[in-house]
Amino acid sequence: MNKTKVSIKDIAQKAGVSTALVSYVLNGKEKESRVGQEIATKVRQIAAELNYQPSHLAKSLRSGKTHTIGLVIADISNPFFANIARVVEDEAKRNGYTVIIGSSDENASKSRDLLEVLINRQVDGFIIVSSENSEDQIRSLNDRHIPFVLLDRYFPEIPTDFVSTDHYRASYDAATHLVKNQYKHIGMIAYDSQMFHMHERIRGYQDALRDNPINAHEHWLKRVKISAIDTGVKAAIDTMLATDQPVDALLFATYSLAVSGLKYINKLGVRVPDDLAIVSFGQAEVFELYHCPITYIKQPIGLLGQTAVELLVKKLTHKPTEPEQILMKAELIERASSKTHKTLIT
Amino acid sequence: MNKTKVSIKDIAQKAGVSTALVSYVLNGKEKESRVGQEIATKVRQIAAELNYQPSHLAKSLRSGKTHTIGLVIADISNPFFANIARVVEDEAKRNGYTVIIGSSDENASKSRDLLEVLINRQVDGFIIVSSENSEDQIRSLNDRHIPFVLLDRYFPEIPTDFVSTDHYRASYDAATHLVKNQYKHIGMIAYDSQMFHMHERIRGYQDALRDNPINAHEHWLKRVKISAIDTGVKAAIDTMLATDQPVDALLFATYSLAVSGLKYINKLGVRVPDDLAIVSFGQAEVFELYHCPITYIKQPIGLLGQTAVELLVKKLTHKPTEPEQILMKAELIERASSKTHKTLIT
Numbered sequence: 001m002n003k004t005k006v007s008i009k010d011i012a013q014k015a016g017v018s019t020a021l022v023s024y025v026l027n028g029k030e031k032e033s034r035v036g037q038e039i040a041t042k043v044r045q046i047a048a049e050l051n052y053q054p055s056h057l058a059k060s061l062r063s064g065k066t067h068t069i070g071l072v073i074a075d076i077s078n079p080f081f082a083n084i085a086r087v088v089e090d091e092a093k094r095n096g097y098t099v100i101i102g103s104s105d106e107n108a109s110k111s112r113d114l115l116e117v118l119i120n121r122q123v124d125g126f127i128i129v130s131s132e133n134s135e136d137q138i139r140s141l142n143d144r145h146i147p148f149v150l151l152d153r154y155f156p157e158i159p160t161d162f163v164s165t166d167h168y169r170a171s172y173d174a175a176t177h178l179v180k181n182q183y184k185h186i187g188m189i190a191y192d193s194q195m196f197h198m199h200e201r202i203r204g205y206q207d208a209l210r211d212n213p214i215n216a217h218e219h220w221l222k223r224v225k226i227s228a229i230d231t232g233v234k235a236a237i238d239t240m241l242a243t244d245q246p247v248d249a250l251l252f253a254t255y256s257l258a259v260s261g262l263k264y265i266n267k268l269g270v271r272v273p274d275d276l277a278i279v280s281f282g283q284a285e286v287f288e289l290y291h292c293p294i295t296y297i298k299q300p301i302g303l304l305g306q307t308a309v310e311l312l313v314k315k316l317t318h319k320p321t322e323p324e325q326i327l328m329k330a331e332l333i334e335r336a337s338s339k340t341h342k343t344l345i346t
Numbered sequence: 347m348n349k350t351k352v353s354i355k356d357i358a359q360k361a362g363v364s365t366a367l368v369s370y371v372l373n374g375k376e377k378e379s380r381v382g383q384e385i386a387t388k389v390r391q392i393a394a395e396l397n398y399q400p401s402h403l404a405k406s407l408r409s410g411k412t413h414t415i416g417l418v419i420a421d422i423s424n425p426f427f428a429n430i431a432r433v434v435e436d437e438a439k440r441n442g443y444t445v446i447i448g449s450s451d452e453n454a455s456k457s458r459d460l461l462e463v464l465i466n467r468q469v470d471g472f473i474i475v476s477s478e479n480s481e482d483q484i485r486s487l488n489d490r491h492i493p494f495v496l497l498d499r500y501f502p503e504i505p506t507d508f509v510s511t512d513h514y515r516a517s518y519d520a521a522t523h524l525v526k527n528q529y530k531h532i533g534m535i536a537y538d539s540q541m542f543h544m545h546e547r548i549r550g551y552q553d554a555l556r557d558n559p560i561n562a563h564e565h566w567l568k569r570v571k572i573s574a575i576d577t578g579v580k581a582a583i584d585t586m587l588a589t590d591q592p593v594d595a596l597l598f599a600t601y602s603l604a605v606s607g608l609k610y611i612n613k614l615g616v617r618v619p620d621d622l623a624i625v626s627f628g629q630a631e632v633f634e635l636y637h638c639p640i641t642y643i644k645q646p647i648g649l650l651g652q653t654a655v656e657l658l659v660k661k662l663t664h665k666p667t668e669p670e671q672i673l674m675k676a677e678l679i680e681r682a683s684s685k686t687h688k689t690l691i692t
Contacts, residue, residue: 068463068467075432076422076428076431076432076435076447077425077428077429077431077432078428079423079425079428082422082423082424082425082428083423085422085423085449086421086422086423086449086451089422089449089451090451093456098448098459098460098463099448100446100447100448100463100464100467101422101446101447101448101449102444102445102446102447103431103432103435103447105432105435105436110439113444114444117414117444117446118446121414121446121467121468122467259631259635262635263634263635266635284631285605285630285632286631286632286635288609289605289608289609289612289632289635289636290635290636290637291636291637
């Protein structure tokens, strides 16, 4: 039977030396401490025999480095974030870091708890997909000089490193694509949220309509509470289809909104794209396997995750300079759900 | 500007007392240490003014409790595990625990690294969705008396707490359902894996055919490498449809296999269920939004996650007794993809 844990004391007793000497040897400081080569070898052998596991915890307290990255994501059950997490892990591993993950469930207080738990677990730094109302937490990390990089979502008024999709441009391009394909009544369902990335997605849609130019009906843009997606999306679609200028195309601002919307559209028997064209943010198997493949805004998940790790590792290994702020271009993957409108019965 | 971190030394200097005294007070030991009430109050006030954050790390080393659970899942990008993670988090929070997550990507060596990293981060215990070839790690946790509960996958030869779907029964019921709905040539695509749960899923399928009785063709059961799902599934389906007794129904052993299979079936123009009925393990939006809604084996994700937390918390707060081993029943959600076979042209 193994003992629960082998200590330095156990090794010292077996080797007949002091615990201090064992500690010097196991921390690679035998030369500075003038420990003889023979004794050092003996100590190492005994440590190996006893299967001694150094406490990284105690070691971290001394060195201040743990080679661990804390990844805080907004919702682990959203495939976009789950896939980002996978990329961050792979890239971190390549750089010699282990990732421990926490999910804030789009909840600022949970995010605060997680950050503190992970800080107390001595992670070297963070990659964070922020949740709403977490600006104070980000400012506090800045003030405490804790290294971090924001991923996908950022606060333009706080000077931080970030890497994000250009949400405005992605949305602008998606709406413009619908205009080009002869849709005239283009709606959008977004979250009712203070998050900057959501505002950017809405602004891109609005500017594309204005520039083309299309006079948007007041009911074409709906904001849905993240805590009640299904009822919100249902009400939004009902209103949009019942107005005197019903929408002929719909842009979903997130994957979760789209999934909810597609379920309801199926139920209503609305045909895609003949009755209603669809474009959505995010990528997922659903969009490919839906009876009419869905046009989607493909965010550069691989590049986003890799660059976030790269920026963070740079911060951890060099003196920090000015914040690096990177916006990446999304790609519109055109499928059947938004193909050119054939007949316009208006 | 804040300093990076306020230390006990900072408080001691400001209060004009020793660091030892500050430490006594902040650890609530002023009485044992005969520190005067007035001094104690002053120290606490200064600590509050300076916004002193006790290092939970150092505190953990003393108390040995961190109220943190390590959750190791097999693949974070699989929605089944991502949803399980969400449930475990919610339930842990209700019990006053924070969850930190690691994903082993179905890789035993990564799983080993993660366990060590999390042990060194002083988690109180683990909930683990094991990856293949990780038996030694599980045995080692047992030997080291580290509390853990296995979730969804277990090793029958190792005495551990676990909570899992009854994979054998779920598979048996799914295949029996296909037989009842008049399918005669029932195939299965599973992983080529040593994992016990995968063997159980295959055994359930085989026993259901034997009991009904159907003479299974050798090409009806295919095992696909997890590292090459798309090519494996494609080859399997090609073979199964080209044999002299082509399959008229197909059971997918996992969500990922099903998604890959459905994409290929779409490409081939095979009609579901007229040409080929489909049943799959796992649950996901894909199954609902596919042009023909897919019959699936719904694992009790909520109950699995909740029970795993419950068992672990029990282990953490009571003396451990005999391992608790719980098998839960999955539910077959019958949809159009496996409805009764109308015409059998044989």
